[in-house]
Every structure is written in structure tokens, then in C-alpha cells.
Amino acid sequence: MVDLQAQHDRLQPELNNAIADVIRTAKYINGPQVAEFAANLSAYLNTPYVIPCANGTDALQIAMMALNLQPGDEVILPAFTYVATAEVIALLKLKPVLVDVNEDDFLINPSLIEAAITAKTKAIVPVHLFGQCADMETIMGIAHKHQLAVIEDTAQAIGAIYTFADGSRKRAGTIGHIGCTSFFPSKNLGCAGDGGAMFTSDESLAKRLKMIANHGQNIQYHHDDIGVNSRLDTIQAAILNIKLKHLDAYEQARNLVADAYDKAFHQHPNYVIPARVKQSSHVFHQYTLKCKGINRDNLRAFLQQHQIPSMVYYPIPLHHQKAYANDVVISGSLSITEKLCSEVISLPMSPEVTAEQIEYIIAQLKTFTSQNLNN
Numbered sequence: 001m002v003d004l005q006a007q008h009d010r011l012q013p014e015l016n017n018a019i020a021d022v023i024r025t026a027k028y029i030n031g032p033q034v035a036e037f038a039a040n041l042s043a044y045l046n047t048p049y050v051i052p053c054a055n056g057t058d059a060l061q062i063a064m065m066a067l068n069l070q071p072g073d074e075v076i077l078p079a080f081t082y083v084a085t086a087e088v089i090a091l092l093k094l095k096p097v098l099v100d101v102n103e104d105d106f107l108i109n110p111s112l113i114e115a116a117i118t119a120k121t122k123a124i125v126p127v128h129l130f131g132q133c134a135d136m137e138t139i140m141g142i143a144h145k146h147q148l149a150v151i152e153d154t155a156q157a158i159g160a161i162y163t164f165a166d167g168s169r170k171r172a173g174t175i176g177h178i179g180c181t182s183f184f185p186s187k188n189l190g191c192a193g194d195g196g197a198m199f200t201s202d203e204s205l206a207k208r209l210k211m212i213a214n215h216g217q218n219i220q221y222h223h224d225d226i227g228v229n230s231r232l233d234t235i236q237a238a239i240l241n242i243k244l245k246h247l248d249a250y251e252q253a254r255n256l257v258a259d260a261y262d263k264a265f266h267q268h269p270n271y272v273i274p275a276r277v278k279q280s281s282h283v284f285h286q287y288t289l290k291c292k293g294i295n296r297d298n299l300r301a302f303l304q305q306h307q308i309p310s311m312v313y314y315p316i317p318l319h320h321q322k323a324y325a326n327d328v329v330i331s332g333s334l335s336i337t338e339k340l341c342s343e344v345i346s347l348p349m350s351p352e353v354t355a356e357q358i359e360y361i362i363a364q365l366k367t368f369t370s371q372n373l374n375n
């Protein structure tokens with residue numbers, strides 16, 4: 001789905017030097033590259049505090065711990081998301097409350113949020129799924145009215161730019177109280193292993209996030225809170241310092257791939273292209289079509305026969321997962337989520353997909369429907 005070898009080939013000498021530096025200086029934990037990366041990302045995002053951590057799932061968990069959420073508190077999230085979003089909520093004995101998404105853009109439907117709010121609701125976790133921002137202006141309005149915290153899961157949308165009604169702009173993850181992201185290798189800004197970060201513009205929250213990620217201590221061996229151990233390795237920070245400089249170029253390249261797919265499939269009877277929302281730029285972590293009137297499994301098998309990878313994000317909704325079926329609150333109907341789980345297919349998407357590859361992928365998808373290879 002993502003050609004990481006091609007991406008890293010171009011950066012190889014620079015990456016090798018950066019890694020060798022870390023090995024030579026032996027500052028594997030909290031070396032200077034970690035603080036340097038936090039400062040670079042803070043400048044890129046235009047937000048004052050960036051706290052690196054070990055992965056995106058930890059980022060979400062530490063965010064909820066920093067907000068002092070208590071067992072039984074309810075947290076609203078979209079039903080159509082990666083399991084990590086719900087996992088940390090359940091792990092902390094909070095109640096995940098699932099709300100349905102929009103059919104055209106896959107993002108949480110803000111008009112369903114207020115109906116899900118109870119006296120126990122403490123937070124909303126919008127997920128900027130596939131690379132564009134949820135309707136943050138509406139969500140922040142609801143959160144303000146009901147005094148709820150907002151944790152943005154921006155693991156798939158780092159760099160996306162949100163435009164408010166008044167024309168002002170902010171990067172994904174810097175609108176809510178805390179933003180959480182992942183540097184998993186296949187994410188838009190990926191390292192060579194696991195990594196993550198939290199962002200905030202609130203100084204006291206920044207202190208808590210940092211303290212909790214560091215065993216609940218501000219001063220060594222003085223533990224004010226029960227924390228976790230969650231650090232970004234120096235080697236990963238060194239790699240991210242190099243790759244961050246290319247993030248905007250990667251995004252542009254991804255958009256060219258998406259434009260080509262859009263052009264090929266708009267108004268196609270069997271493939272529905274993903275809607276682009278007005279309020280946000282799209283960084284196309286995934287390019288996801290909906291299949292209509294065709295058998296998705298057969299399509300995937302056909303693509304595989306022709307050496308084209310494809311993925312289904314996500315095949316089973318959270319409320320049908322064994323681990324979560326009894327532990328989530330379902331707010332209203334989740335019929336759109338259920339439908340999407342049976343229709344979506346994500347195509348190869350990375351800055352390195354070549355024009356020839358795009359042409360070949362498009363041709364094969366069209367062959368599948370035109371030759372009625374469906375059954």
C-alpha cells in the first residue's frame with residue numbers, strides 16, 4: 001500500500017548519518033534530537049507544546065489520563081475508526097459512546113453528538129479519518145456548550161489544514177484541547193518503528209502530559225501521579241527530523257495520486273469516490289472508494305491476481321468486535337458505519353506511486369467492472 005523503500009532510498013545517506021550520530025553519542029533515550037524534533041513539529045504545527053511519546057495509542061491514553069477522566073465517565077467517538085481510539089477509553093474503564101459517521105466523507109456526524117451527551121459525558125474524540133479534518137468548528141461549539149474536553153485523533157491527518165468560518169486556519173490536532181498523532185511507519189509522517197506525539201496550547205495540560213508520559217514525575221523519583229513509560233526513541237526522533245522537512249511535499253504528491261483516482265472514478269456506476277469536505281485540506285492518508293453493486297472480495301482477489309494491493313479499513317465495526325460488543329454504548333443508529341464496513345476499499349496511496357502505476361491500477365479496476373468479472 002505504501003512504498004517505504006522508495007521513500008527511504010532517496011533519504012538514505014541523510015538517514016544513515018543521523019542514525020550513526022545517535023549510535024556514536026549513545027544518547028538513545030531523550031537525546032537532543034527528541035527535543036529538537038518536538039521544537040520542529042511545534043513550529044510546523046504552529047502550536048506551543050509538543051510532547052513526544054512511544055506511539056499513537058499511548059498518546060490517546062496519556063491524553064485521557066491528563067484530563068483526569070474517571071472510571072464510568074463517557075467519551076464520545078465515531079463508530080467508524082481504528083480500534084486504538086476506543087481501546088484506550090475502555091482500558092481506563094471509561095465508557096466509549098459510539099456515534100455514526102457521514103456516508104460521503106467517513107467523518108463523525110456532528111449533528112448526532114448532542115443526542116449522545118449525558119451527565120457523565122466528559123470528552124469527545126473526533127478522528128480525522130483518512131486524512132481530512134472532522135467538522136471541528138461545530139464540535140468545538142458543542143464541547144464548549146457542554147463543557148467537554150476535545151481530544152483530536154490526528155494519527156491519519158498530520159499536516160491537514162482546517163479553515164474556520166471566519167477564514168482563520170489551524171493544523172489538524174491543534175484545535176481541540178489535546179491532539180494525538182502516530183509516527184507508525186505507514187502514517188504520512190512515519191519513523192522506522194513506533195512513535196507518537198501529543199500537542200496542546202495549554203501550558204498546564206502540557207506539563208501533565210509530559211509528567212504522565214514520564215512515570216508521573218516532574219522531578220526524578222518524585223511521583224505525583226500514576227503515569228506510564230512512553231518515550232520517543234532518539235533514533236526515531238532523528239529520522240523524523242529529516243522526514244518532517246518533506247511532509248508538505250509528500251502531501252502534494254499524495255494529492256496528485258488522489259486527483260488521478262478521482263478523475264478516473266467520478267460518476268463511475270460501481271465505484272464512489274471519497275467526498276472532500278469544505279472545511280479541511282486532505283492529506284490522503286488513505287484513498288478509499290465505496291463499492292456499489294459489485295462483490296468487494298472478488299474485486300480484491302482480482303486486484304491481488306494483478307499484483308495490486310488493496311485494504312479494507314475497517315471491515316468490522318467496533319460494536320461487532322468480540323472485545324467491545326458489551327463495552328460500548330451505541331448512540332442512535334450506526335447503520336452508516338455498518339454499510340461502510342461492507343463497501344469500502346482503500347487503494348495504493350503514497351507519495352511514491354508512479355504515474356504508470358496509477359494508470360495500471362485504474363485500468364484494472366475498470367476491467368473488473370466492464371468485463372463483468374464480478375461473479
Ligand SMILES: *Cc1c(COP(=O)(O)O)cnc(C)c1O
Nearest residue numbers: 055056057082084155156182184
Ligand atoms: C494508527 C492509528 C492510531 C494508533 O497509532 P499507533 O502508533 O499505531 O499506536 C490511532 N488512531 C488512528 C485513527 C490510527 O490510524
